[in-house]
Amino acid sequence: MDCREFREKHGLYIDELCSDLDAFEMRSHMRFCPECDRHDTVVRRGMLLVRNLPSIRPSPQFQARLYDRIRAESLNRAIASGTSPRLTQWVSLAAAVAVLAFGVARIFATRQADIYRMAPVVASKPLRASSPFGTSALVATVPTGMSIWPAIVMASQAPSHLAATELASER
Ligand SMILES: [Zn+2]
Numbered sequence: 361m362d363c364r365e366f367r368e369k370h371g372l373y374i375d376e377l378c379s380d381l382d383a384f385e386m387r388s389h390m391r392f393c394p395e396c397d398r399h400d401t402v403v404r405r406g407m408l409l410v411r412n413l414p415s416i417r418p419s420p421q422f423q424a425r426l427y428d429r430i431r432a433e434s435l436n437r438a439i440a441s442g443t444s445p446r447l448t449q450w451v452s453l454a455a456a457v458a459v460l461a462f463g464v465a466r467i468f469a470t471r472q473a474d475i476y477r478m479a480p481v482v483a484s485k486p487l488r489a490s491s492p493f494g495t496s497a498l499v500a501t502v503p504t505g506m507s508i509w510p511a512i513v514m515a516s517q518a519p520s521h522l523a524a525t526e527l528a529s530e531r
Contacts, residue, residue: 361385366396374403 366389372378373386390397438448 361389363389363393363396366390366393367399370400370403374400374407 366386369378369382369386373383376383378386390400
């Protein structure tokens, strides 16, 4: 193993992710190469130093102060760009209201178009059609060659015709 290969594989060696054969070759190389041995020592000391640093914990009010700061920076940027955030907020709100109103108007317009105004339904008792059997017109309209169907029609309506005739004569 040469120095270049040692440096390339050193990260894996530190993290103990290289093969046993590579780890053996790395240790062998460090025995005979003081520069790579010193590199390994420096890296390991640096890692030890970083691990022993106290952990950083944010103060309890850190998040609130962060958001305040972000809001303040947004305000400063808006002022610097020449538009007030209140104006942009009002414009956004007005646009949202306009879109909402347009949608509601469309819904109502659609519903109004769907309503059909129709004439009211008036129910009336149908007039009783005068029976052709009560007159002599039936006899005149019956063709002489087709004697079957008028007879069927007459036979099917004869009971109601006779009842109506009897009721009319009783009055
Ligand atoms: Zn070396």
